[in-house]
Amino acid sequence: MRILHTSDWHLGRTLHGVNLLGHQSAYLDHLVEVVRAEGIDAVVVAGDVYDRAIPPVEAVELLSGTLRRLLEVTQVVVSPGNHDSAARLGFGADLMREGLHVRARSRDVGTAVELHDAEGNLGALVYALPYLDPDDARHVLASEDGPLARSHEAVTTAAMERVQADMARRRARGGAPVPSVLAAHTFVVGGEASESERDIRVGGVDSVPSGVFRGVDYVALGHLHGPQRVPVADLDGRRTVARYSGSPLAYSFSEMNHRKSSVVVDLRADGVHGEPELIAAPVPRRLTEVRGTLEEILGELGEEHVDCWTRVHVTDPARPENLVARVRARLPHALAVLHEPPARVGEGADAPHLTAADPFDVCCDFVTHVRGGGEAAAPDEAEQAVLRRALENVLAAERSA
Template sequence: MRILHTSDWHLGRTLHGVDLVEHQAAYLDHLVELTRSEGVAAVVVSGDVYDRAIPPVEAVTLLSQTVERLSEHAQVVITPGNHDSAVRLGFGADVLRSGIHVRARVADVGRPVELVDPHGGPPVLVYALPYLDPDVARTALRDDAPEPLGRSHEAVMGAAMRRVRADLALRTSAAGRPVRSVVMAHAFVVGGEASESERDIRVGGVDSVPAGVFAGVDYVALGHLHGPQRVAFPAGTVGRYSGSPLAYSFSEMRHTKSTVVVELADPADGRAPGGVGEPELHLAPVPRRLSEVVGPLADLLGAAGEAHRDDWVRLVVTDRARPREMNVQLKELFPHALVMQHRPEAREPRQSVSLTVTAASDPVDVATGFVEHVTGDEPSSAEISVLRTAFERAAAAERSA
């Protein structure tokens, strides 16, 4: 059975003020076509479907239309991430049309979505875990324990996986043969590489879950980290992050965005029970390249910037003094520039001088010291003259008030 794994759509997100809904829609069109062309039996979306708890109307409409289109070709299983509102995403889950499953309740973590194999093999059990906030889930998952679980991601994910393994053992025993299993989880698993785009989920100073927590299942479909990457799990378990379909910060500009298609073998075909084939990565459509160019303004306006004129680009100008009309000149050649910064190259460190400011201090001396601290250079005589004139006018206005 072929399963498509995706996550972290962040519908409704912008990139430095650029509305991404058109590009997100293009990715979802690609996803529907990939589901059809690759003979995918199920699409699993591992959290952060929306970018915020109360998404814009356009994002809600886009999700609704996409899920309906996907369900024409495959089963669809969706869980909320730490950006989503589980209540809002899960609203109406019990009355959705057949083939669409939204699992948003912590109480359901041990109850799988059972996927029927269109080729007649045993079913695939998908345990769809919503994002488990330790402050909430430590009580909901404590079972008969007198006290809540420990306040950590490891504690609540461990409890959820104990429920998963218990249910899986019962179903395997009842079936009298091995069954195949997938766990969807939105978490930071040890060994994953983060970017600047993920919202911090640290609790008590710790934000990660050991990979060993997921032992005993065939495939772990992870969400949360935006870089597509494989994670080392215990023997017999394969898993990875699908990553986000678009870059949502400049820290992601070197990511190769993709969607995962994985095949779970029929245990009866001679391979290891629940054997997972090598995940296939299908490149996601890139609306516009994300890049950064650093150097003196003349270089950026010349050869160094030539290959990046059509990119979403961060331009960092390193001239010692800020060039006049810097932004105007850059915007003329880089119409899609998202960030323009003046960041002078590091200079030789100066000896730090501590200046005590009192009511008797000359305000021009104080301002001169501040300029030197910020820029690394003493202000010119012309700049000092401007500062002195400004303070004298301020003092005169205060006296006449």
């Protein structure tokens, strides 16, 4: 069978205020054509179909039309990510037409979607893990010993135990071997993140060891926006191939060097045949960055950025008058215009840095700063617990909005 793996569509998202729905629609047109041209037997979408829990009507209509066109030529397996509302994405899943499988419930992780080839034979088993919020999944997936630890590793390990148990039962019944696919929306250790993924930290732990997925033939990962392979050790001589397909569009300037793509995987009875093929996604407009004085940017330096979405760093010592208007007259698609004068003597090493990846660290640094700085001003353990709980409550509220 031929599987196309994609994820992180984020339908309804904007980029610095630019509506991307038209460009997302162009990608989905491309996706449908790839499915037709490449003879794809099933499309696996590993989460973050929408950008938020309550998507705009236009995004819902775009998804509906895309699924309708895909189902004319293939089968589709969809599961929610941390941006989606599992309840809303999975509404009516039992009533949906044949060929569309929406797996949004944590308790169903050990139940395989059986994909059949053109002759009607069982060609692959797909186990779809929705985004497993530890606060909920640790109770849903609990064993007789009680709730699981509050971490992504614990709930994903428990989910994989159910997957492995189902695979073992099938092997015990005999019959021809069937390749297995796991779709999971999570942050796997070793993956390279970018700025546009929503933080999924819970209790300070946001990652899952890749070894959790051993024994599955192909792991279709979602969450990280850069296409990349994640190494997984073999189990009893059987190879596991794990990849992030990445997002189809760049959603931050940290992604401007990504080569966006979808992944085509050929499956045989003994697992993944050869290496997955990356199918390049259409690029609506390149993301670029330019740095220089205003005169340089308005001159030759800006020439190659005229048709790009650009982040502009203007380095004049004093802020030029009408800076943004003048830059955008030259670079009409400039999305961010920043004035960054050269550091004065004595500045630089002591200048504040606000690029911490963890919002919790930013909050702790802020508390320390307003108290006058120094080790004594840092929040103690009780205060850190309050800050962390507040941040996690905000994340939970965003997921359930």
